[in-house]
Amino acid sequence: MTGENLVLTNCMVYSARQTQHMQQDIYISNGRIVDTRPTHAREVDLKGAFVYSGFVDSHAHLLGTGMVRGSVDLSDARTLEHVELALKHSAPVIIARGWDDSKLSFVPNRAMIDRITDKPAILYRRCGHAAVVNSEAIKRFSLEDLEGVDGSAMKIGLLCERALNALGSRISLARSELKAFIDLGIKEFTSNGITTVHSDDMKGNNDELLVELLAEQRQIRIFEKVRTETLEDIKLFDLAKDNSNNYFVAGALKVYLDGSLGARTAALIEPYSDDPMNCGMLYMDSEQLATIVEAAENKSVQVCAHTIGDRSMEVALNGLARISPGNPFKHRLIHVQTASNIQLVEMKRLDLRASIQPLFYYSDMDIAEQRLGKERLASAYPFKAMEELGIRLSLSSDAPVESTSVFDNLLAADQFFSRANSIRYYTVEGKDLEGRLRYGEIGPGYPADIAVAPVNLLEATREELANAKILMTIVGGHIVFSS
Ligand SMILES: [Zn+2]
Structure with a gap:
């Protein structure tokens, strides 16, 4: 995919070398910034927004970030409805953390989770030393043999202590x-x-x-x-x-x-x-x-x-x-x-x-x-x-x-x-x-990797930065995010 022909108008474009913004249009063709307006281009009016070369996060964990994003936080759950709502998550395998029976006034169990989701689901207790799983998780990760390990009981989907280590090593994803x-x-x-x-x-x-x-x-x-x-x-x-x-x-x-x-x-x-x-x-x-x-x-x-x-x-x-x-x-x-x-x-x-x-x-x-x-x-x-x-x-x-x-x-x-x-x-x-x-940089010949911000990053106050949200992100001339 080389991205479409794009013309971004009404931009305040930042140059990191000149440390200043300049009002100009940006032409994008074949995933790169070009100096002449491409034919058949889609025009996007950025309404005076501030445009930067795409930011580089020089150390992070992409998959780990996705897995945290895809896991469910149950630490504030107080009712069965809270648990039900939280488990309706788009993640393919539901990994939930933080339930507390003293807050919930019940202990989640296999049958209960079976009624909520048919995806494999693992709900870790707040302490991390116990978890409950549904039938799909037991089947998917072959957990039957963990019956009795440190008090684990498959009938209610309960896994404890060393059974959890075994579970961890069996989770492989499709x-x-x-x-x-x-x-x-x-x-x-x-x-x-x-x-x-x-x-x-x-x-x-x-x-x-x-x-x-x-x-x-x-x-x-x-x-x-x-x-x-x-x-x-x-x-x-x-x-x-x-x-x-x-x-x-x-x-x-x-x-x-x-x-x-x-x-x-x-x-x-x-x-x-x-x-x-x-x-x-x-x-x-x-x-x-x-x-x-x-x-x-x-x-x-x-x-x-x-x-x-x-x-x-x-x-x-x-x-x-x-x-x-x-x-x-x-x-x-x-x-x-x-x-x-x-x-x-x-x-x-x-x-x-x-x-x-x-x-x-x-x-x-x-x-x-x-x-x-x-x-x-x-x-x-x-x-x-x-x-x-x-x-x-x-x-x-x-x-x-x-x-x-x-x-x-x-x-x-x-x-x-x-x-x-x-x-x-x-x-x-x-x-x-x-x-x-x-x-x-943003200039002819450079790949069209671009971030669009609502504020001038050189001059924005701390409060403006704290409240700002990215408006658009372009990678290789392709709009990959737009608010
Ligand atoms: Zn790290």
């Missing part, structure tokens, strides 16, 4: 179901102005089918970061690479060096302030990382290293110390939440890029001080320091962890950067990470 979750994920991003997502989806139950579905969609550009623990996993990268096209690109090997601050698994040099015997966990040492980096460079592919703690930062810098001069493959660090100034200087020396999440600064605020203590907190989330050192940055949401909304992410970035810089980190810099130079 093509149409996986596609439905991918579509929900895509919609979540495109309806928020994101036209490219650097996504980490693979190493699950059915990677071949997943890659096929990600590669056949034409709604969003996906730069896939393939989760890599050992050199064996490079086969997965090759699988994705064999399926790459203009909309789906196997772009990087993604390595996890540590966990998160919240779970106290981020690897710190000094112990956690609220857990003095614990320095977190390292998932890989610098030698293992160096082996993957070498394999990546031999394949001319980028390494993305997840690092949250300053001890994993050390591993990242040592493991990446021997990269080619100038970092031509654009290896990058994702997160970088605690790092010393010496480490940041080394990061700059190696020319490493970064994908950062300004929204984490706000969501972590409560726990970060407990985990790190006042002194370490003062130098944590060093995004401004990175900018001042000249480290090249790109913005991201880590969705489903944080909001995919362009407006929410720009608001959070205000804490660290000028609006003009934030927009650049959210467009041009994200595309540059992919090695795509003719992206990130």
Whole structure:
């Protein structure tokens, strides 16, 4: 699909390089922006709206976002009607969380859910240690043999404790179901102005089918970061690479060096302030990382290293110390939440890029001080320091962890950067990470990946941003979202 011929009129078009808006019409043909008005074009009057090169979320999880979008929240359900209404969801397999029998004054059971839906349905209790399922789920995931496991009772559809682990490993999705979750994920991003997502989806139950579905969609550009623990996993990268096209690109090997601050698994040099015997966990040492980096460079592919703690930062810098001069493959660090100034200087020396999440600064605020203590907190989330050192940055949401909304992410970035810089980190810099130079602007020859906003993003007040909604999103000359 190359998209239709389009003429967008009455646009205030933003140039990230000139940091200004200009009133002009935009001509689109064959999925690209062109300089002359195409014939047989459909005209769309944008009524003075503000037009940006499509935003790039440089680190997120597309499928994971779709699965969260497709799951049902029962935490506020108080009556059977509430449960019935919630379970009438478009998701192909109903995964619901949060029911509480003290709020409901009854315990849901198999027969009750059978009357509500004939799709497989799994309703997790608030605590996550018990769930009830319907007959379709028992049949679909072959759960009969779990009878009696830790108190599980199939007659009423009750699963407890270890039976739930077994259930988790048996859930595999049919093509149409996986596609439905991918579509929900895509919609979540495109309806928020994101036209490219650097996504980490693979190493699950059915990677071949997943890659096929990600590669056949034409709604969003996906730069896939393939989760890599050992050199064996490079086969997965090759699988994705064999399926790459203009909309789906196997772009990087993604390595996890540590966990998160919240779970106290981020690897710190000094112990956690609220857990003095614990320095977190390292998932890989610098030698293992160096082996993957070498394999990546031999394949001319980028390494993305997840690092949250300053001890994993050390591993990242040592493991990446021997990269080619100038970092031509654009290896990058994702997160970088605690790092010393010496480490940041080394990061700059190696020319490493970064994908950062300004929204984490706000969501972590409560726990970060407990985990790190006042002194370490003062130098944590060093995004401004990175900018001042000249480290090249790109913005991201880590969705489903944080909001995919362009407006929410720009608001959070205000804490660290000028609006003009934030927009650049959210467009041009994200595309540059992919090695795509003719992206990130609106001009002749550029792909027609466009987001239309109701407000001037350079000048909008915090309140205007907080209330704004994307008006239209175009990918490859095709209108994929319109409000
Ligand atoms: Zn992530």
